[in-house]
Every structure is written in structure tokens, then in C-alpha cells.
Amino acid sequence: MTGASASRPTGSSARRRRGRRRACSASSPPRRPPPHPPPKRRRPHPPTSPRKPLSTPGSRPVWHPEITKKEQEMSATKRWLAGSVAAIAAVGLAGCSAGDGGGGTADEPTVVEFWGWNQGQDLMVDAFNEANETVQLTYTQFPSQADLLTGLSNAVTAGTDVPCLVQAPGSPVSLLSKGLIQPITEQFAGNEDAFIETAVTSQSANDEILGVPFSGGPGFAMINKAVYDANGLEAPTTWDELIETGKTLKDQGVSVLNFAGEDPSTLVSFSNQAGATWFEIDGDSWVVDIDSPETQKAADVLQQFIDNDLITHETFADIPAMSQTYDAGKMVTIPLTTWNLAAWQERLSTSLGSWQTIDLPQFADADEFVVPGSFGGYSVPEGCESVDAAVDAAVFLATDPTTVGIAASPSEGAGNYPAIPDAGEYVDGLLPPTLLGDTVGETPAVIERAANAARVQWIDSPSATYFDELVSQWAKAVNKEITLREAVTHMQDYVVSDLEAQGIDVTER
Template sequence: MRTHPRGVRSTIPLRASAAAAAGALLLSACGSTPQPSTGSGASAAGGGGPVTVEMWDWDTTSVPHVVAAFNASQQDYRIKLVTPASNEAAQTNFQNLMASGGPVPCVVKGFTGLTSVVAEGWAQDITDIVKAKEAAFSSGARASAEVNGRYFGLPSGVDAQFMMVNKAVYDKVGVPVPKTWEELLAVAPKLKAAGVDSLNLPGEDPSGFINMAQQSGAEWFAIDGDRWRVNLLDKGTLRAIDFYQKLIDNDWVSNETYKDRPALYAYFDSGKLANVPLAWWSMGGYATNFKQSKGDWAAVTNPTWADTPDAGVPGRTNPSFVPKGCEHPEAALAYALFAATPDGIAASKDPESGAIAFPAQIADPSAYTEGIVPDGLFGEPKAQVGKIVVASQQKVIGKFETGPDYNAWFPELQDQWGKAVAGKQTLRQALENVQQFITSDLDGKGISYTVG
């Protein structure tokens, strides 16, 4: 997971429902932010032509083709695509735009956690229009777009985690592939005795830990009346802490960094690592860079805890949103719906590689797995791997609250995680430090909260 820039001061109160003023949730500091002008370059409805709205998205591979197909598919709306240089550039440009009160786009690709966007007062509540069309999207996609039971985001694809295991290594060591996290801990010492690590924990990347906390039922942030509730030491998180601490303390893991991709791939390829958690988009990189272990790998569903077999599959995303000031949120939803249709998915095909953008936002993406499973990487048929991907997508959790200051605390978590992985502190100490950082940050921003 890349490091995101630090956030800005929250100044706009978040309301749980526009129709329920008495239950308004003042989740950020009191104050005012210049409201952007409306229009987004849109034509007036019924004004002699399609309504034109602006969309920001830094994807230059598939999105331009989907936009062109959408514009050609109907006469009601036109999307004008603006391509920021990166996630970070989009955030900077958008913050400046909202501060200046200039005309806003009607679709902005999510550049940070949705709760942060809502707490800043940037996103429209689009519940009324999404509710009528939500059946077009998977449960995980819908969950990703909600804050406090209201839609502030467009249901977006959530990439589910599954696991790639080196079956040749498991067969050689003579231990079964784990189906639960308890079983993974049980076989870890036997793998280590054979010179094989169970997982790779990069010092800069705590995303696997967040995934386990999510699957274990952790809620680091929640809305509690008129304030946030912060708890990075709840039952689910403590369970994840205990799991990873055992791996670290017993030296059952490696610490190859994602900053050196050639070395990382070479290590994964060496037969010294048993398990690789991943999402569908990682498969191509492994297939391209592995030399000696192709065909040794098998795709398996993500392990669960033995006592919570139906906990769901880790996965979260930053959904696109409709900024306040956009007069035509229905145009944004129309585009999102088109992108989830067979025509929209077909339009996402990369002209050079022929690959489509996998439609993780739809309920059943079975028809599209053939194009994402690479040749040669797995020992089982591509169709079987595709079934694992689809089954994972259909159970993806999608929702994990990141609070009003994600951009501030995530870099702190990276720092504290790195120290814990290096054995300089325990993981519990790391999470205690991050929670202290969060409360201090919220105090400085005047945001109300409780702990626990």
C-alpha cells in the first residue's frame, strides 16, 4: 500500500441524514469552508443537448475507453475526463479546488478513505439515487460506499484477498495447506525447520495486518452520537496482534520489501516462502517474474479463524464520490452503472494487452476470470483459479472505517509497524502508539471523539 500525503484540517460537520437534523452528527470541527460553485460545466437539463459533467480519474489504461463508450451509448450525459498525474496530485488539486470555491467535477476517483472525505464536507449524500439501483452492485461494493448507513460514495470494486500457496513446498515438507489461521500457526514451525517462511511481512506495509483485523471484526473507528469512537485495541485487533506477534517472535516470517521488486520476486520464486496473500491484480506480476516456481503454486481461499468460518474475506477500497456542488449526481451514477454492464466491461479492454478491468463491483464476475488468470503460474487449471477469485469476491467485506484523519495516521502506522516487525517493540505497543497519535491529532483538529 503506498504512503498517502497527510490530510488537511476538517471543518465541515457530517450529518447522518439530511432529513434528521435532530440526529445530526458533528464529526469534525465547527467552522466553514468556501462552498464551490455548481455547474461542473453541465448543460441545463432540457437545454437542447446532453448534460456534460467532469470526471477525475488517473487511470489512463481502461477508463478513457469506458468513458468514450459511455458517451456513445446514450444521449442524456457526456463525461469530460480529466486525468490527474496520480492519486496524490488528485488530492492536492481537489483540496485546492474546494478551498477556492471553483466549479467541481461530478465524479472523483477515491484518493483517500471515504470517511475522511465525508468528514471534510466534500462528498454529497447520494443515498436516494443509489438505493434504487443498488442491486446492480455486489454487497462488498455497496458496503464500501457507505458511511453510517448512507451512501456518500459510488459502489466501487473491492478487490478480495485470497492466498497463493507453494504446493510443491507443502508436499516436500509433508504438511497440509492450512484452511484456518490456527492451522497456519501450527505448520509454521515445521516449515521453518525446512528453511521455509510462512509469510512475508514488509516493514513498510501493514496492509496484511489491517486485513486480518478487518476479517477478525475490528472496528477502529465508529460513529458514536455526535462524535467518533476510536479503538485500535478492540477484540478483533488484539486477535490479529497475537497472530502476527507469534510469527515475528518465532522468526517464522521474512521481511522482503516491496521497494525492491526484483529481489522480492526472486525470493517468492525461490521456494523459501509458503504463502502469499494477494488480490487478482497481483497474479500477472508473479507470472511475469517467476522463473523456477511456475506451476508449483495453487490458489486457495483466504484462511479464517476456526470459530468464525463465515467472517468474510478481507478487502476494502476508496470509492469514487460525487462532490458537493455537482448539480447532476445522476450522471455520476449513470456512468457507474454503465461501467458495470457487459458493454462497459468490454470497453475497458486494454488495446495492447487485451486485458479487461476485472469487474470486482458486480455480484457475479465469473464470466471475466479467464482474462485475469495468467498462464503457467498455477498447477491447477485456470478455471479453478477463477472459481477461487470469484468465491472470494462474493464474500468480500468491503467496509472498514478509517476515521476522519486517515491521511495523518496511516503513515504513523507504517512507522510503528516497521519498528514492530524489526523487533524494536511489540505490535501491541505499536497500536497503542498509533492510537495515541490519533487522539492527539484529533485534539489538534478540534474533532470530538471517545476511546474504547
């Protein structure tokens, strides 16, 4: 979703494009070069003409909480470890204190700069600005989550050009620990019932609200029903059943899962579903618990798919080849979430109409139905001048029927499942017209069950090199060079050693 690039203005030109911003009591620091290569920017204005729908996102390789390599801010981490969630908010890196500049007028609206990367957010900003007079949004679109994280880190560190609202580029606890965002508990109060409980939980820690939830990524699965039916097979309800299905189909050259060597999110999601929590914060210490019984259980199940050769190894670097394998009926089970549906509609051809969504298979010993999931949130960066206005704008974007509809649309938006109760009216818009054939009517119930059962609090690693190492270990395991148990044990030792080398207090469980 890279829009057309335009140079970011500086000096008085930049201030004019932002509108008249209410001034802080402290003098502003000298303006510096922009914190990121020039992204797409939009001025606040109501839409003046119909827009051609944007194309559906090309590909998203993961169906569960995204794992992204992040730049670590050591001083911010120390501030977190020295106190509580509120300690970060008390140590402002720049700008005014929380709540300053919250009230504008129609003649002099408060201007809130919003950064994001999802398709359709420009249209959502237009809708917000048309409906609101006292607060106006400007919008900067970044090419990706990683690019926004870099831009946000640079802006907060420099103490200039800090936006007041961002699509959170990572888990809120991790962003807070780096000093990049601030709690919004007071400003968000009273809005809890506007969102489903799991969504609010995903944006909370230590009784503090860290973000406004707006989209869900509940996990479910999709099977090639034509292949299943032709072999007299039922849809699997457990991973053990899927393993047995794989053994039945193996002689026909059919696989039941795809393990891309560059995508360790499969291990992360299975671990999440099994109940693992790899990273937590306890007092003044980071808790590292990668090599836990829950992760070992997940690893043991995944190892059976590897050892029995029940998987394909299609890479997301070659989507056409992957699609051909799926179209040919050679890979018949896809774990995914809502935003993947439109992408698979575009990728597949001859198998369109053969697929059916099902509840995500469970571990055989599961006491309750649970799926890995994630909820995206809007966060208020440290140094924001207008926290009240930013939170009000975020709640509007996440709950207003027009903006929710845009975000949920696979053509105009990103195909996001809304974080609000009774989201059923938006689910039909998420469903591709031909992918699921006659079974399309079953999908809303599958998605709703997943959204209400999602295990959403997954904290990113504070180790800057963790992701690359995880990719390496996953690739070795998929290629049978090591076992997943060995990979998990290695990751535990690796992250602990890395954090200790940086002088960060670590607790192992």
C-alpha cells in the same frame, strides 16, 4: 499508470475542451490555476481506431484495503460532526445544488468531467461517449490515488474546476467528513440490485449512499503448491495451521509470509478480518477503537510469525529481489487480491505454474468465513453541477458489459473484480495464463467466495499523521524492537491525542 502529461488549458480554451456545460444560476467564480500538476486529459469522442493494450500495472504492494496518508480538512470535519451525513450535502462549497444540469440533448449534451487514476479508464470513457448522446464524459488521469486526493481537495476548497465524478480516493465516509463529496441516495435509488450487496454496503453510511461501487478487492491467498507438495503439506485453512506449516519449513530456510517493514496494511487487514473497526462516527464524535480485543487478537497471531522467525522482510522498494526469493521457493504464501495476479505473473519466472489460489486462512475461533476486502467507488464531489448525469454515468461505467470488461482486463484495465452479481464471465479474463498452472480452474470459485464474504466498511483515520506513525510502529514491531500489542496501544493513544489537540471530539471504546 502515469500517462503522458499535457498542460491543462485555462480560460476559453478549457471551456471548449470540456464542451458546452449547462450553466448554474449563480455566477461562476474567477478561474484559477489548476489544482494539481498537469495530469493526462481526454476530450469526449468515440474511439476511431484500435488501441494497443496498455501494460499491466507494475506493482501494488497491498492486497487489501489501501491505507493512504490524507490531508485533513478541519472545517469539513466539523460540519460532519455537527450533524449527519446529509449536513455535508447541505453545505455546498461551490457550484449548483444537487441535480442541476442533469438533462442534456444530443445537440447540447451535459458534459461531466471525470477524474481517476486506474489504467483503462480512458477506454471506458470512449465506450461511454460512443453509447450516449445526451451526456458526455471528459477524463483526467492522475498518476495516483494520493495525487487525485490532493487535486480534489484543492478544487473543492477553491470552488472552481470541480469535477462531477471521481474515482473515490479513500473511504466514502472519510471523504464526506472532509466535505469533498456529497450523498447520492436519491439519484442512486433503483440501482441497488445491479450490484452485489457487499459492494453497496461499502459505499453506504447512516442510510445514505455515498458512491457507486465499481470494483472489488476480495482477499484470498496463493501458495507455492510445489513446495507444499514436496513437504507433504496441505493448504492451510487457519492462521494457526500456517504457523505450524512455517515451523515445519523453517529449517529449510523457507518462510510462509512476507512482512515488509514499510507496509502496515498487513496489520490493518488482519484486524479487519478479526472484526475490528478502528474508526467510526457516533453522533458528533469520532470513535477511536484501535486497541480493541479484535485488534489484539490479530496482533497476537501476527506476533507468532515474528517471534518464530517464520517471515521474510522483502521490501516493495526492490521488487526484483522479492521476486527472486519467491521464485527460489523461499517464501511460499502470498495474501493478495484479483489485481495482484497479473503483477505476479510478470514478476515471477522459474516458479510460474507452481502457484495455487486458496481461500484466505481464518482465525481459529471464527464463526463464519470472512475476509478483508474493499470496493472502489465513484463519488460525486461537493460542488458538482450535474449530479443526476454524474450518477447515471457512474452506474453505466460500473455495469455496462463493455466498460466492465475493460476494467476487469489485466492488460487494458486494472484487473478489477466487478461489483456486479454473476461476475463469473469476467473472472476468466483476470486469470494469468501460466502463473497458476493446472490449478487455474479452481480460482474463480475462490474469488467468488471471497467477494461474497468480504468485510468492506473500513473508515480511514481523520488524523493526518496517523499513517506515518503506523508505518513507524509496524517497522519497529517487525524488527522486534517492540511487540505488536505495544504498537497497537501506542496508536490508540497517539490518534486520540492528535485529534484532541485539534479540538475534535473523541470517544474511546
